[in-house]
Amino acid sequence: MQGPVCPIPLRHDEQVVLGHGSGGSMTHNLVRNLFYAAFDNGPLLAGDDSAMLDWPEDGRLAVTTDSHIVSPLFFPGGDIGRLAVCGTVNDLAMVGAKPLGLTAGFILEEGLPIVTLQAVIESMRLAATEAGIRIVAGDTKVVERGKGDGVFINTSGIGWVPFGREISGRNAQAGDVVLLTGPIGDHGIAVLVARGGLALESDVLSDVAPLNLLVESLLSTVPDVHVLRDPTRGGVATALNEIARQSSVAIQLDEAAIPVNPSVESACELLGLDPLYVANEGKALIVLPQAQVEAALNLLRSQRYAEGSVQIGTVRAAPAGRVLMRTAIGGTRVVDTLAGEMLPRIC
Amino acid sequence: MQGPVCPIPLRHDEQVVLGHGSGGSMTHNLVRNLFYAAFDNGPLLAGDDSAMLDWPEDGRLAVTTDSHIVSPLFFPGGDIGRLAVCGTVNDLAMVGAKPLGLTAGFILEEGLPIVTLQAVIESMRLAATEAGIRIVAGDTKVVERGKGDGVFINTSGIGWVPFGREISGRNAQAGDVVLLTGPIGDHGIAVLVARGGLALESDVLSDVAPLNLLVESLLSTVPDVHVLRDPTRGGVATALNEIARQSSVAIQLDEAAIPVNPSVESACELLGLDPLYVANEGKALIVLPQAQVEAALNLLRSQRYAEGSVQIGTVRAAPAGRVLMRTAIGGTRVVDTLAGEMLPRIC
Numbered sequence: 001m002q003g004p005v006c007p008i009p010l011r012h013d014e015q016v017v018l019g020h021g022s023g024g025s026m027t028h029n030l031v032r033n034l035f036y037a038a039f040d041n042g043p044l045l046a047g048d049d050s051a052m053l054d055w056p057e058d059g060r061l062a063v064t065t066d067s068h069i070v071s072p073l074f075f076p077g078g079d080i081g082r083l084a085v086c087g088t089v090n091d092l093a094m095v096g097a098k099p100l101g102l103t104a105g106f107i108l109e110e111g112l113p114i115v116t117l118q119a120v121i122e123s124m125r126l127a128a129t130e131a132g133i134r135i136v137a138g139d140t141k142v143v144e145r146g147k148g149d150g151v152f153i154n155t156s157g158i159g160w161v162p163f164g165r166e167i168s169g170r171n172a173q174a175g176d177v178v179l180l181t182g183p184i185g186d187h188g189i190a191v192l193v194a195r196g197g198l199a200l201e202s203d204v205l206s207d208v209a210p211l212n213l214l215v216e217s218l219l220s221t222v223p224d225v226h227v228l229r230d231p232t233r234g235g236v237a238t239a240l241n242e243i244a245r246q247s248s249v250a251i252q253l254d255e256a257a258i259p260v261n262p263s264v265e266s267a268c269e270l271l272g273l274d275p276l277y278v279a280n281e282g283k284a285l286i287v288l289p290q291a292q293v294e295a296a297l298n299l300l301r302s303q304r305y306a307e308g309s310v311q312i313g314t315v316r317a318a319p320a321g322r323v324l325m326r327t328a329i330g331g332t333r334v335v336d337t338l339a340g341e342m343l344p345r346i347c
Numbered sequence: 348m349q350g351p352v353c354p355i356p357l358r359h360d361e362q363v364v365l366g367h368g369s370g371g372s373m374t375h376n377l378v379r380n381l382f383y384a385a386f387d388n389g390p391l392l393a394g395d396d397s398a399m400l401d402w403p404e405d406g407r408l409a410v411t412t413d414s415h416i417v418s419p420l421f422f423p424g425g426d427i428g429r430l431a432v433c434g435t436v437n438d439l440a441m442v443g444a445k446p447l448g449l450t451a452g453f454i455l456e457e458g459l460p461i462v463t464l465q466a467v468i469e470s471m472r473l474a475a476t477e478a479g480i481r482i483v484a485g486d487t488k489v490v491e492r493g494k495g496d497g498v499f500i501n502t503s504g505i506g507w508v509p510f511g512r513e514i515s516g517r518n519a520q521a522g523d524v525v526l527l528t529g530p531i532g533d534h535g536i537a538v539l540v541a542r543g544g545l546a547l548e549s550d551v552l553s554d555v556a557p558l559n560l561l562v563e564s565l566l567s568t569v570p571d572v573h574v575l576r577d578p579t580r581g582g583v584a585t586a587l588n589e590i591a592r593q594s595s596v597a598i599q600l601d602e603a604a605i606p607v608n609p610s611v612e613s614a615c616e617l618l619g620l621d622p623l624y625v626a627n628e629g630k631a632l633i634v635l636p637q638a639q640v641e642a643a644l645n646l647l648r649s650q651r652y653a654e655g656s657v658q659i660g661t662v663r664a665a666p667a668g669r670v671l672m673r674t675a676i677g678g679t680r681v682v683d684t685l686a687g688e689m690l691p692r693i694c
Binding site for chain 2: 062
């Protein structure tokens, strides 16, 4: 993507039109004014069909992709731009990868105000800066009014995993401990409240945050981590079920140990939602040997985005593939994967 | 993405519902039944937040992304699935990269028939097999009826570029020659005709094809290639303008040398379109030294998807950044970048 020699400045009151997706001079102008200005880096500005990245040293490549369709675009604590960057950075971090670069593919709806797009891009720029990652390739398409919904953003990411680092949902072992980096459900409830129409007032902020620096700190102090997973769509319950199945182990949770902010708890009660299934965008589940728990919790609690880290459960041999919960009143119940859709378009 | 132990078979008459985007058991079931079945490979099936790829040897990484919103989803010669795979494979090939892996991010509209999705995925599987590339990571989101348009697909790609291979839009030099691998405009016209309502009958097929094997053959015979570019949105005119600007050179085209299939030509005449601006999805522009032209054309004409390769122009020092065309009647005119939108949602 190479622009005209002098891009024409966009007017403040401009809207996205189909020509912004033509691949011609209007696309170039949009890309130069908004994207190149925000994501200013060598590989992106080279303007070829693919961005070129140097390869740091031996290791493995981690690759991930996520499309973001959250509605509304802006919500307390974040917006689709911050979400798109953090979602993909976190997917890389969850296999112990250091992000090398992100791509951003935009599907814009005709009529979108340029200032809205600008705000989303600024938010992506800030999140990328915070995470220390570059957005190295992009694409812009435009669909007619009524064939999209403002902005959809796909972010794909590439990361580098040093040889010897083996973090996977397949690695949980009986005797391991499950940690969680803080209270659950904030993102889902913040987005839900932002939709309005619920007669619900709330001060809940989305937890959307990049976790890659946190994970690097953790792994440099406690390298023996077996599993990392961020409990996004489907929440903690679904993420733990995935791990239990991948590793063929049982996970036993302690209900009283799972932190939930009081305003999330009361919103969930009002709406009949179980916070275990509500999406998070700045939390991690960590499965590691019992012997590492103290060192891990000490490290985590000293880090931004993990001050509220706690132990929430343990890994057992049986029943394989199941998540069980010891309830506050002393019983045990099965915690299943989310069935159907609880909160559409939460990310 | 890990599914239930036994995925429930999808019914033939099923439609996409919001629950297919929940991240819970319905998403798992869809992913297992359709995506894992079609794109069966180790990195994908590992089911972690990022796929892990081995790194072959020293070199550089190429990274690219493209969102596909073509309308209609199926058109003569191809569909959105083949387009999504080929578009990204070709962007990698155009910097001389060998594809290592593709990601696929789906945004589905509620109500999409599962059989339609299945046909698109089968088409992606066939194109990936033809190109010899694996789809190693994916994501599925669902939007409400009327907030999308059937299927949008983002494909991002990662490739490996051997050290010493330097192919870029910045490398065109005065004295170089411009080759084109075949007749132009087929994709754009095929999609336009497929939309109907034009009172236009035509036998034009889209040229959508993966060019990576062709490019590898070319580079192994003629390594001294300066620029490769696929003239997609905006057509040959826009792609050459990009190269002229990136390299600060002039490109002089010979109108009579530019191949256009007769049915494309007559459709363009009827519709008032200039084939130079119509999208292609299986053609490459090749800029290389005069001394390499004969070897390159011999090689290209022996290869699938490049049988119709010809020389269409030359590179000059001035006027820098401009594309000029010697017309059939002997004059010279400026060929500018596409302004505005000629054919929305062509890819």
